[in-house]
Amino acid sequence: MSKERARRREARMREQALLTAARASEAERRERRTARRRALASWLPQRRRRPTGILAERDRRQRGTTVALLVLVNVLVALLTDGWAWPALSLVVTLLAAPVLHTLLFRRS
Known part of the structure; x- marks a missing residue:
C-alpha cells in the first residue's frame, strides 16, 4: 500500500514539475515578446491623445x-x-x- 502511494505521489510530482516547467516557459516567452514589442514601440512616435470634454x-x-x-x-x-x-x-x-x-x-x- 505505501509503495503504491509513493508511486502515485511521484507521478503527481512529475506532472506538477512538467506543468511548472511549461508555465515557466510560457512566462519567459511572454516576457520576451513584451520586451520585443516595447523595444519596437520605443522607435515609433507617441500617440497624441485628442482632448476630451x-x-x-x-x-x-x-x-x-x-x-x-x-x-x-x-x-x-x-x-x-x-x-x-x-x-x-x-x-x-x-x-x-x-x-x-x-x-x-x-x-x-
Missing part, C-alpha cells in the same frame, strides 16, 4: 461645420462653372477666408 467636442463640431461649408462652396463652384480658373480662385479665396468665416459663424461671447 464638452469644450473640445464643441470646437471639433464647429471646425467640422466650417470645413463642410467651405467644401460645399468649392464643389458648387466647380460644378457650376466651366474651366479650372474659377474653381482654383474659389479654393484660394476659401482658404484665405476660412478663419474669418469661422469667427463670424461661431463668435465667442
